[in-house]
Amino acid sequence: MYPGTWPSLALQLFLYWLQAFREWLEVFIQLANQKILRILGLAPCARLLSLWLPWLSSYLRSTITMNLKPKPPGKGSRDPQKGHPKTEVLKTTGPLKKSPPHCPESLPLPPDSLESLFDPVGRLDIPRLRRMVYQKGPEAGERKLVWKFLFGVYPPNSTAKERQVLDTKLEAHYHGMKWVWRGRYPSAVRLKVLADEEFSMAIDKYEVLQTQIRENASPLEKLAENSLQCHIFNDQLFTKAQKHIDADVPRTDRHRSYFQEEGLVKLLSVREILITYAAFHQDLGYCQGMNDFVSRFLETLDSETDAFWCFVGFMRWAGMNFTAEGIKRKIHVSEELLRYVDPELSSHIERVSKEKLLFCLRWLLLCFQRDLQHQDALRVLEIRGLEGGKGNSPDWQHSKTKDEVNGCCAPRKDLTFDVLLCVAILVQNRDQLLSFHHAYEFLLFSQRLQGKLKLNTLQEEEKELSHPELSSLGPGVMLIPGQ
Structure with a gap:
């Protein structure tokens, strides 16, 4: 055997093995795109994978992204969005907003217009609708139809003809x-x-x-x-x-x-x-x-x-929120959540003000309708519609249960989106709140924010709260006091 032959042979065998592994990997990706996507984004081993084999992690992501892009229709192909009842289906006029590239859950997904969520007789795919509403929100022209599903006017499985009849009856009534x-x-x-x-x-x-x-x-x-x-x-x-x-x-x-x-x-x-x-x-x-x-x-x-x-x-x-018992319960849940997320801030507010979070009453009673800018207020309202409707889809399960959030005694059904926003505002302004030494200063704080809060949702790059415990309770939400 000539000198240098063995290393050369080993290198050649390794290259053959690498080529076979790559071909197997491509077949595996085609069969399990979505599962690999979840593994890369959510599994703890994803970090180790990116550290040990950065080229493999990069290759998987690029391959999945290419495979998830919609293919242009060929000759004789049929547009899946055609053939829906024109009276009940609205077309998306604006471009779809791209999800932030750094978020593993937001890798490119097939674009879904509202029209594509209906079958030929006008029945709506409710789980996909809920996902669309939560991720990017409906377009302005689509809300006239979407909200009638979100707030229980239309039955989930109704057809286009059934909704026309129902509209006539409801108007008469x-x-x-x-x-x-x-x-x-x-x-x-x-x-x-x-x-x-x-x-x-x-x-x-x-x-x-x-x-x-x-x-x-x-x-x-x-x-x-x-x-x-x-x-x-x-x-x-x-x-x-x-x-x-x-x-x-x-x-x-x-x-x-x-x-x-x-x-x-x-x-x-x-x-x-x-x-x-x-x-x-x-x-x-x-x-x-x-x-x-x-x-x-x-x-x-x-x-x-x-x-x-x-x-x-x-x-x-x-x-129920407009009753004394209901709003008292909502404030209590907010206090319990703040006590779990930021014990220091919670103790300071309780020590300075006997009324505790009563200064947050307007936020919780009105779902921030007077405190957020108009479009952001609509987003909060329709997300609350996802929570309030019967038979909520698993796509909207941002809250943790009592067992999952150790130390927070509020049940999952009470950890609503407006409660999370309330606590988020307090945590983000904790330095200012910790400097208060009189109860009236908390009330002035809430009044100064009226109409000046901006809700950074999925429309822009997601920014998580600085407090890891609070960010684990829900979607990436950033509240920025207006200037």
Whole structure:
């Protein structure tokens, strides 16, 4: 054997083995792309793999990324998005937002438009919808349809034709409810305002529109009105609710362009929705803050009827927050979570203020609707819709259970998204909060943040909170006080 032959032969055998391993690896990747993706992103051995064999980790990621890219349709191929009912499916007009490259869970995924989530008869793939809403949120034009699923107006398995029939019935029923309380309480029909000429003109215009709707009522609407005539009202509760509604509506988002377009006429729709709800739900009635949610629903859906029924669906699971017991429970859960995440900050707040986290009341009661900028407030509301709807998908399980979060006694169902945001704000501003020595300073702190918080969700590069315990409880969320 010549000198140098053995090392050369060993090198050649190693190269043959490496080539065979690479071919086997390509076959394995084709059969298990998604599982390898999860292993690389989530398994503890991924770090060791990247340290020992960095070329292998890089090769796997590049190969998976190439394989996950959608292939261009060939001749004779059929577009899977065609053939859906046009009346119920909306097309995505804007480009899809890319996920941050550094996040293992956000490697490129096949793009999903809202239209692609429907089958040929218009049934929606609910788990995929929930995933889309959580990851990037629906486009502005898609919310009119998506929210009616999120807030329980549409049954999950309904077809396009079934939803058309349901829309007609719900509109008739809503008009019937309005006409019943209007007939029972004629003095409550018109909002009474003093020295507000703009609002007075809007009231006159709105009543003209209502008269036209009443004159052109369909037989179904008249039938709904007749069937509700026997409804029993509590006159005292109705009068009380109407008084508070009339005080809150004139100052509800009056500055927004949506309500300015038709001379404040649409603000009268907010009043109509609130009075109708309070009249037929007198066990809860009207509570201050409901007007903020109705304003969001009306501006997003641009339909008084749709906004009413989405608000009704929202209140089925959020109504408890407007009771003394409900909001007390929410504050208690926030205190327990803060005590687990940041014991020092929690102890300081308890020592300085006997009321503890009562200064966070507005955040928790209104789901940050007054504290976040408009688009961010909508994102929080629709994510809460994912939590509040029945039969939540496993795609949205950001909270830990009692057993998983050692030391935090709050059950998983109470660790809602708004609670996590509340604690996130406190943790991120801990240095400032630790410098407070008087209870009123905490209240001033929350008031200064009103309308100035920015929610950095999946639309931009995710930034996790500096506290590892809190970031482990939920998705990467960053709250940045506005300048």
